[in-house]
Amino acid sequence: MRDDVLSILPGECAVSRETLHDLLDGPVEAGRRTSLEAHLATCDECREVDDGLEAVRAGLRSLPETPFPAVALRQVWDRTVNAERERASAAPWRPRFVAAAALAASVALVALIISWSRGLPPAAVPAPGRLHAEQIEQVGREARQVLEVTAAALKRSEHAAIERVLGGEVSPAIRKIGIQWPETRSPADRRSKT
Amino acid sequence: MDREEFELAVLRHKDRVHSHAVWVLQGREDSRDVAQEALLRLWVHRSQLRPDTVGSWLLKTTHNLCIDRLRRKTVRHEVDPERLELLEDEDARGPERSLDNADLGKAIAVALATLSPRDRSVVLMREHHGMSYDEIADAVGLPLGTLKSILHRSRERLRRALVTAGVAP
Numbered sequence: 001m002r003d004d005v006l007s008i009l010p011g012e013c014a015v016s017r018e019t020l021h022d023l024l025d026g027p028v029e030a031g032r033r034t035s036l037e038a039h040l041a042t043c044d045e046c047r048e049v050d051d052g053l054e055a056v057r058a059g060l061r062s063l064p065e066t067p068f069p070a071v072a073l074r075q076v077w078d079r080t081v082n083a084e085r086e087r088a089s090a091a092p093w094r095p096r097f098v099a100a101a102a103l104a105a106s107v108a109l110v111a112l113i114i115s116w117s118r119g120l121p122p123a124a125v126p127a128p129g130r131l132h133a134e135q136i137e138q139v140g141r142e143a144r145q146v147l148e149v150t151a152a153a154l155k156r157s158e159h160a161a162i163e164r165v166l167g168g169e170v171s172p173a174i175r176k177i178g179i180q181w182p183e184t185r186s187p188a189d190r191r192s193k194t
Numbered sequence: 195m196d197r198e199e200f201e202l203a204v205l206r207h208k209d210r211v212h213s214h215a216v217w218v219l220q221g222r223e224d225s226r227d228v229a230q231e232a233l234l235r236l237w238v239h240r241s242q243l244r245p246d247t248v249g250s251w252l253l254k255t256t257h258n259l260c261i262d263r264l265r266r267k268t269v270r271h272e273v274d275p276e277r278l279e280l281l282e283d284e285d286a287r288g289p290e291r292s293l294d295n296a297d298l299g300k301a302i303a304v305a306l307a308t309l310s311p312r313d314r315s316v317v318l319m320r321e322h323h324g325m326s327y328d329e330i331a332d333a334v335g336l337p338l339g340t341l342k343s344i345l346h347r348s349r350e351r352l353r354r355a356l357v358t359a360g361v362a363p
Contacts, residue, residue: 021346025327048363052353055362059302059352060321065213072230073208080237081197 012039016046020053108146112139195240195248203248204233210323211252218260218315220307228259250325254333257315264311298361305355309348316341317348 019036022028040047195203211232215225232255236248243251306314316334319325325333331341356362 021349024349025342025345049353052357052362053349055298055356056302056349056352057321059298059356059361060317062299063213063217063302063318063322064299065209066216066225068208068212068229069226072226073204076204076208076230076233076237079234081201084197 013043013046016040016043017049020046020050024053024057105147109143112143112146195243195245199245200237200240203236203245203252207249207252208233210249211256214253214256214315214318214323215260217303217306217318218257218311219263224263228256228263231259232256249323250329250333253319253323253325254329257319257333260311260315298356301356301359301361302352304359305352308355309351313344313348316344317352320345 016036016039019028019032023033023036040050208229212225212229215228215232219225219228232252235255236243236252239251306317309317312334316330319330319333320327327338327341331338334341336344353362
């Protein structure tokens, strides 16, 4: 469109309009600027275009801004910095996860102790009321293993790891040292015996 | 950019981001959503940005969100009725009215609506927000020559609209 307009203008006017637009984009060569000023001094129409372009620029610069609504800003804070703060304050403790892990460790330890006290084979106990040093060491090792697995679970934040603490990984370790779990009876067994 | 710098950037740029969306989309509800989305994206990308580039990054993001939204929806590119009323009031007062900045601002707002959203965005980035040509070319994904051509054409169109509205000679 611009080229069409320029093409129907007298030569000097077309060059001046081009220079006027280029001036809005940045500095132009001194020679072009001098020619433009000389032309504007004699051409009312191009002077009006110059004033009009200045008006456009002034109008665009003076456009009033529309404030960002306070409700929308609050939502931005809630979804960014406030959410991060909440996460940061909750992260060190991770209450539910810690509770679950502590429970897992406690259950495993209690199970170990009960099994050991009820199920040790007589040969493993040298004297009544006293523990064989080797057995104590072994139970300690197994307890440490349970704690290590629990700690790893905490570190990885994997619920599946806790399940392993309570499930498959502990039982073989206990079997290895010859500790018997207390005999468990199903509700059906209990009913049949009573 | 850390959290504190993010907060400062949001407070500094939120109104210009929102205004840009208002001008490009010509619709307030959409504009608020776009501005909000741009600020949320700033949070996501904050680690890759420097505070001195945030302003142009936000306008680039706002521009792209506006254009995406316009592509998804059929948004009518017409003048806001409130703005039309303002223009009609101006016309009703006749040639003896005073040409102050408020008149000019209103006339420009109406004239802007005659440009395509992309051209409107380009003109505003240059003349209102003072972005460099390189920044605008990067924001809208156009070569410098095309960008200058758009700017020349849009300024000329706005000038004619101001002449028609009687606020420019």
